[in-house]
Amino acid sequence: MPQDFEQLDPVLRRHQFRADALLEVLAAAQRSYGYLSAPLLRHVATSLRLPLSRVQGTASFYHLFRFTPPPRHQCLVCTGTACHVQGAGGLLQELKQHLNCPELDIGEVRCVGTCSGAPLVLVDGEIWNHQRAPALIEALQELLQ
Amino acid sequence: MSVCTLRIDDQDVAIAAGSTVLQAIRSAAIAVPTLCHLDGLSPVGACRLCLVEVEGSERLLAACVTTVQDGMRIHTNSSRLQEMRRTLIELLFSEGNHICAICVANGQCELQDLAVRVGMDHSRFSYRYPNRCVDLSHPQFGLDHNRCILCTRCVRVCDEVEGAHVWDVGWRGEHCQIISGLAEPWGAVEACTNCGKCIEVCPTGALFHKGEGTDEKHGHPGRLAALVQGRSRQELEP
Amino acid sequence: MALLDRCAEVAQQPGSGITVKGVGCHGPCSDGPLFSVACGDEVRLISVQSSSASELAMELQEALSRGSLREWVPRGCRSLDPQSPFLALQRRIVLERCGQIDPEDLSDAESAGAYQQLNAVLAANNPEAVIDLVRRSGLRGRGGAGYPTGLKWATVAAMPGAEKRLVCNADEGDPGAFMDRTILEGDPHSVLEGMAIAAFAVGAQHGFIYIRAEYPLAIARLRRAIAQAQQQGWLGTTIAGSRFSFDLELRVGAGAYVCGEETALIHSIEGQRGVPRPRPPYPAEHGVFGLPTLINNVETYANIPVLHRLGLERYGVGTKVFSLTGHVSRSGVIEVPIGTSLRTIVETMAGGPPDHKPIKAVQTGGPSGGCIPAAALDTPVDYDSLQALGTIMGSGGMVVMDSTTNMVDVAAYFMAFSREESCGKCIPCRTGTVQLELLLRKLLARKATVADLEQLERLSETVRDASLCGLGQSAPKPVLSTLRHFRADYLALLQPLEASR
Ligand SMILES: Cc1cc2nc3c(=O)[nH]c(=O)nc-3n(C[C@H](O)[C@H](O)[C@H](O)COP(=O)(O)O)c2cc1C
Ligand code: SF4
Ligand code: SF4
Ligand code: FES
Ligand code: FES
Numbered sequence: 001m002p003q004d005f006e007q008l009d010p011v012l013r014r015h016q017f018r019a020d021a022l023l024e025v026l027a028a029a030q031r032s033y034g035y036l037s038a039p040l041l042r043h044v045a046t047s048l049r050l051p052l053s054r055v056q057g058t059a060s061f062y063h064l065f066r067f068t069p070p071p072r073h074q075c076l077v078c079t080g081t082a083c084h085v086q087g088a089g090g091l092l093q094e095l096k097q098h099l100n101c102p103e104l105d106i107g108e109v110r111c112v113g114t115c116s117g118a119p120l121v122l123v124d125g126e127i128w129n130h131q132r133a134p135a136l137i138e139a140l141q142e143l144l145q
Numbered sequence: 146m147s148v149c150t151l152r153i154d155d156q157d158v159a160i161a162a163g164s165t166v167l168q169a170i171r172s173a174a175i176a177v178p179t180l181c182h183l184d185g186l187s188p189v190g191a192c193r194l195c196l197v198e199v200e201g202s203e204r205l206l207a208a209c210v211t212t213v214q215d216g217m218r219i220h221t222n223s224s225r226l227q228e229m230r231r232t233l234i235e236l237l238f239s240e241g242n243h244i245c246a247i248c249v250a251n252g253q254c255e256l257q258d259l260a261v262r263v264g265m266d267h268s269r270f271s272y273r274y275p276n277r278c279v280d281l282s283h284p285q286f287g288l289d290h291n292r293c294i295l296c297t298r299c300v301r302v303c304d305e306v307e308g309a310h311v312w313d314v315g316w317r318g319e320h321c322q323i324i325s326g327l328a329e330p331w332g333a334v335e336a337c338t339n340c341g342k343c344i345e346v347c348p349t350g351a352l353f354h355k356g357e358g359t360d361e362k363h364g365h366p367g368r369l370a371a372l373v374q375g376r377s378r379q380e381l382e383p
Numbered sequence: 384m385a386l387l388d389r390c391a392e393v394a395q396q397p398g399s400g401i402t403v404k405g406v407g408c409h410g411p412c413s414d415g416p417l418f419s420v421a422c423g424d425e426v427r428l429i430s431v432q433s434s435s436a437s438e439l440a441m442e443l444q445e446a447l448s449r450g451s452l453r454e455w456v457p458r459g460c461r462s463l464d465p466q467s468p469f470l471a472l473q474r475r476i477v478l479e480r481c482g483q484i485d486p487e488d489l490s491d492a493e494s495a496g497a498y499q500q501l502n503a504v505l506a507a508n509n510p511e512a513v514i515d516l517v518r519r520s521g522l523r524g525r526g527g528a529g530y531p532t533g534l535k536w537a538t539v540a541a542m543p544g545a546e547k548r549l550v551c552n553a554d555e556g557d558p559g560a561f562m563d564r565t566i567l568e569g570d571p572h573s574v575l576e577g578m579a580i581a582a583f584a585v586g587a588q589h590g591f592i593y594i595r596a597e598y599p600l601a602i603a604r605l606r607r608a609i610a611q612a613q614q615q616g617w618l619g620t621t622i623a624g625s626r627f628s629f630d631l632e633l634r635v636g637a638g639a640y641v642c643g644e645e646t647a648l649i650h651s652i653e654g655q656r657g658v659p660r661p662r663p664p665y666p667a668e669h670g671v672f673g674l675p676t677l678i679n680n681v682e683t684y685a686n687i688p689v690l691h692r693l694g695l696e697r698y699g700v701g702t703k704v705f706s707l708t709g710h711v712s713r714s715g716v717i718e719v720p721i722g723t724s725l726r727t728i729v730e731t732m733a734g735g736p737p738d739h740k741p742i743k744a745v746q747t748g749g750p751s752g753g754c755i756p757a758a759a760l761d762t763p764v765d766y767d768s769l770q771a772l773g774t775i776m777g778s779g780g781m782v783v784m785d786s787t788t789n790m791v792d793v794a795a796y797f798m799a800f801s802r803e804e805s806c807g808k809c810i811p812c813r814t815g816t817v818q819l820e821l822l823l824r825k826l827l828a829r830k831a832t833v834a835d836l837e838q839l840e841r842l843s844e845t846v847r848d849a850s851l852c853g854l855g856q857s858a859p860k861p862v863l864s865t866l867r868h869f870r871a872d873y874l875a876l877l878q879p880l881e882a883s884r
Contacts, residue, residue: 020672022654023637027596038327051304051336052326053313054655060315060328061656061806063638064596081559081749081782082708084796110640110800112597113561115708116715125599190661191808193849205848210661232845236814269838270818295807314656314807317639319817321807 005043007032012047019048026059035066071105073143076122080111083119091119094133095140103144151217160213167195167208170221177221178230178259180294180348182209185369186301192294194230194259197221205229227263234260235268240319242274242291243349249362250350256294280325282332285355286344288323293351295321299343302369311337323351345369468731469713474702476689477682478718481569486604489572489611497572498617500691501579505625513584514540520690520698526552526643526680527751527778528853529766535677538667539585542675549582549590549629550671550678552648556595556640557749558800560780562704563681565716567594567601570685571608575631577684579618580691582629585677590629591652595636605633640750640804644852645678647806658806659852680778703764709746709782710736719764726760729783736785743786744869748777750797750804751857753864754790773864775857790869791876794862795823801858812855815846819862826876836873840866 011028015021025048029040036059045055059065077083077092095106109122117129121136123143128136147162153173160169165188170177180192190210197208200218205226220226237256245251260266277290300312300323311334315324326334344352346369353362464470475481485491492498504513518533539547551574555563566574578590594602609631612618620628634652641647642657649671651657670676682704690698704718705728712734719728729735729745736742744754753774755762762768766776784793802816822839825831843859843866850856866873 020652020654023634023651024654027635027637038329041327051310051313052334053315053324053328054310056324056327057313057315058654058656060324061317061639061658062636065637079558081557081746081780081796082714084558085709085782085784085788085793109597110556111558111560113555113564115559115561115706118708189808190851191810193809193811193851196849207661207851212663229845229849232842233810233849236810236818239818240814270814270842271821273817294810295813316807317656318803318805318807318813321813 003039003043005029005033005040008043008047017048019050022048022050022055022058023062026055026065030065035069037067072103073124073140074105074107074122075099075140076107076109078110078112078118078120078122079108080115080118082111082115086118088119091121091131091133091136095137098133098137099140101144104140149213149215149217151213151215151219153219154221162213162215164213165209166197166199166206166211166213166217166219169213170197170208170219175221177208178262179209180255180259181296181298183298183302183346183369186298186305186346189297189301192233192296194233196226196229198223198226230259231263231265234263234265235270237294238265239268239270239272240275241294242277247359248292248350249353249357249359250292251360253360253362254350255348277322280331281355282330283337283339283355284332285339286331286341287353287355288325288331289351289353290322291351292349293323294349295323296348297323298346298348299323299352302342302346306369307338307340307342309336309338309340312343342369469715469717469733472723472727472732473718474720475718476693476698476702477566477573477685477704478569478716479689480573481565484570486569486571487607489608489615492570492572493615496692497570497688498576498612498615500688501576501583501617502623504580504583504691505623505627508625510540510584510586513580516690516695517584517687520695520701522683522686522690522701523766524680525682525686525703525778527748527775529776532679532683535667535679536581536585538665539587539675539677542668544675545586546674547585547587548671548674548676549578549585549587550645550648550652550666550676551578551590551592551681551684552643552645552678553592553594553598553601553681554636554640554643554648555598555681555778556643556804557751557778557780559706559708559782560749560778561706562716562779564598564601565706566681566685566704567598568604571601571605572612573685573688574681575608575612575618577687578631579622579629580687581677581679581684583627587677588628588630590631591634591671592631593634593636593642593648593652596638602633602635609633639806640800641806641852641854644854646852648678649676656806658808659854661851682779703776703779705779705781707733707781707783710740710742710785710788711783712737721765722763724761724763725755728764728781729760733783736783740785740787742783743788744784744790744793746774746782746784746793746861747780748775748857748860749780750800751775751853751860752777752780753860754784754793754868756868773867774860789827790865790872791823791826794865795820795827797861798823798858801854805854805858806852809849809851809855811846811849812851812858815842815850815855816858818842819846819859823862826873829876829878831876832878836877 008029011025025044030036033040041055045052077088079088119131120127120129121131148159149162150159151169153170153175156173158169158173160172178194180194181189188210190207195208196205198220199206245257280288303312304310311325312323315322315328325331344354350362480495484495514533514536517536522532523529524532553563582590618631636642639657642651644659645666647657647659652671666676666678668675700721702718703721706716708714725745742757744756746754755772755774759772769776798820802820805812805816807813819842822835825835843862847856847859
């Protein structure tokens with residue numbers, strides 16, 4: 001049964017179903033539904049009258065769109081230059097080594113623009129400054145409890 | 146119509162203003178390699194094989210997307226350009242899985258021809274051996290991603306000439322891949338009209354007719370130019 | 384934020400006679416959180432070190448009951464010396480209002496002078512004069528390439544057609560750069576005013592601000608600023624009673640560095656893959672939706688109102704905003720006159736590496752730039768001097784590296800970045816960056832030979848010369864510049880056998 005994705009209607013209407021609003025619509029779709037499922041992408045393509053491959057090709061180009069449900073928590077290690085020279089690489093490696101859990105997505109982000117807090121991580125969208133591996137691992141484990 | 150005169154290697158060439166440097170080069174019967182360019186499709190300037198030196202310009206210019214200017218002096222075959230083209234071809238071979246001996250396009254492949262022309266028999270770069278798949282879901286055709294060089298001719302012909310837009314490019318950088326529909330099997334995409342134009346324009350053995358064995362693919366890239374030209378003439382008629 | 388709320392509570396009490404407001408970044412981020420106390424015209428920055436928000440609020444209350452805040456330094460806090468080089472050597476003209484005004488309050492910005500220059504420009508009604516002023520100021524683009532701004536404006540203005548577009552490039556993708564974020568969060572109206580003046584000068588009716596999604600606070604403040612400016616009639620139809628109309632739309636990126644490249648940015652605004660295309664045609668001729676389009680960087684636009692306010696003479700050579708990070712004692716955002724020497728910036732102002740290790744190099748221009756060796760620290764920071772050293776002014780990211788840094792590792796880091804951010808359209812960049820990173824990793828693993836090093840150098844040159852857009856063309860720069868200034872770091876990593884040959 002085709003889903004109706006009602007939450008997207010106001011966004012589509014605001015952009016008058018124009019094809020150039022594709023990125024805005026995809027971002028709104030991901031905000032509302034967590035990720036871009038195939039039925040959702042099909043709905044977007046039909047609504048904006050765009051070929052399927054055009055929608056898929058555009059969505060997959062951008063790092064922030066995801067095609068699978070998001071895990072419960074997310075920890076993004078900043079690997080921008082400032083964080084890199086302050087040891088972000090090692091931090092990332094240690095996290096991956098010590099925290100292996102489907103509930104937690106460990107990823108990278110390239111500079112969130114607050115480099116004075118380097119090395120820093122983004123936990124569920126919140127910035128944690130000046131992180132060192134042992135304390136961070138502990139804090140994340142607590143979060144997962 | 147005004148005319149531009151330019152000097153290419155050691156020939157003087159006159160050509161209509163507004164033409165591309167590539168057209169000028171070809172009109173002088175000079176061979177410059179191309180892969181992404183195909184007469185009849187919009188130019189993208191992606192493969193960088195047609196780069197030429199233009200006196201007075203520090204940067205190399207892609208002939209297929211550069212418009213001629215009166216008095217241009219162009220060099221198409223300096224040793225620097227030869228080395229660069231060879232490097233580009235080697236890079237292409239390093240990023241895919243090209244095993245000519247078992248390919249449908251063996252002997253009919255533009256990539257293979259170019260490799261021979263630039264005198265390369267192996268890549269100096271480490272082969273990546275990517276893990277790519279083959280899509281045989283379409284009843285008549287097949288797509289072997291191992292042989293795809295991402296020239297996007299298939300994408301453009303399907304969109305610009307056939308109007309079906311089955312293909313597009315997905316993901317980015319080294320993960321780029323030609324996709325049909327929502328990156329689903331070709332056979333599942335309703336928009337495909339089974340016209341076979343993408344097979345004709347594919348420079349390698351990536352897109353092929355099912356049932357073609359090794360060495361049996363015969364592309365007809367020239368047919369497209371005729372088709373597009375014919376159409377545009379009709380459009381001009383009242 | 385908690386600090387702001389508690390202080391506001393105190394200030395709300397009747398008769399306190401003070402106003403408390405949230406402001407944008409002051410600059411010395413490494414001393415943060417910060418607040419400033421203004422009494423009369425004396426302004427002091429105070430760094431909060433060990434006290435909590437409620438303690439501070441209590442102290443504030445006490446100090447108020449004693450009378451003046453002039454000498455007030457709460458416990459657990461340190462007053463920053465305004466004579467300290469970090470603050471004193473700056474020339475804050477673009478950032479002047481950052482940290483002074485409440486960026487979410489238009490009337491606060493207006494009372495500090497926002498939109499007065501737009502008003503004056505519209506009253507004078509002479510677009511050529513505006514372009515002429517920008518041209519004569521020598522202002523160059525702050526987004527990286529340093530193209531003369533006046534010339535770009537004149538080109539767009541001269542394009543035929545009634546419909547034109549304006550774009551502000553707020554994609555700020557260089558990892559380690561946050562100047563544009565500081566401006567957008569601290570004083571968004573300066574950018575909006577600069578854009579409106581530019582639109583008037585070139586004849587554009589509609590503009591876009593393309594901002595990266597990683598800056599949620601800047602996005603929120605911009606949205607608010609645009610809405611407020613529309614309400615007050617600084618954006619929209621018949622602005623300030625003139626016949627000039629201009630409206631703005633915010634476009635949020637989705638995580639792609641290459642979208643900072645102008646043709647990719649145009650595609651992204653149009654809702655497509657952010658893939659560059661060959662130029663010409665330049666955006667001035669064929670931009671957003673095929674219309675003539677002016678694209679400038681955030682800081683470039685923010686320079687426009689100041690330039691008008693100060694006039695040519697007092698504006699002088701202008702300033703550049705840098706974000707200083709890496710191995711320095713004081714990091715943050717600074718604005719210095721163009722031509723200030725690197726040594727002044729990284730040693731005097733930033734205080735050099737924290738534990739007195741010697742500086743090895745300063746990286747500018749991010750993945751498109753290069754490393755400047757310590758021996759060249761006396762170079763003045765301007766477009767041409769940096770270019771001569773094999774790097775670029777770039778957008779303003781400046782990363783200081785001390786003697787413990789391995790430059791091959793730095794080159795590999797940037798190459799990994801370019802590899803990941805390559806759009807994949809052209810062969811040299813898509814595959815060349817992969818092979819270059821492999822070669823650098825091979826070096827770092829001490830498995831490389833002299834032949835590998837040669838190949839690294841040659842392939843770098845090919846990728847630079849053959850790539851389609853600026854990303855690929857400058858991706859090898861970190862390698863080429865470190866090879867030029869720090870070849871010893873590379874040689875030291877060759878296979879033991881090879882090095883002795
Ligand atoms: C790969 C790449 C990334 C870029 N990123 C940015 C960016 O984040 N911000 C920016 O203002 N300019 C960026 N630029 C430069 C723009 O293409 C363009 O030159 C600039 O926005 C023009 O504005 P300006 O003249 O005011 O500098 C980038 C260029 C390239 C090639
Ligand atoms: S399938 Fe063929 S035509 Fe299509 S991009 Fe790949 S190589 Fe080019
Ligand atoms: S240089 Fe890189 S980013 Fe630019 S077009 Fe080529 S592949 Fe894309
Ligand atoms: S490098 Fe990590 S926040 Fe900028
Ligand atoms: S043929 Fe010109 S770039 Fe490919």
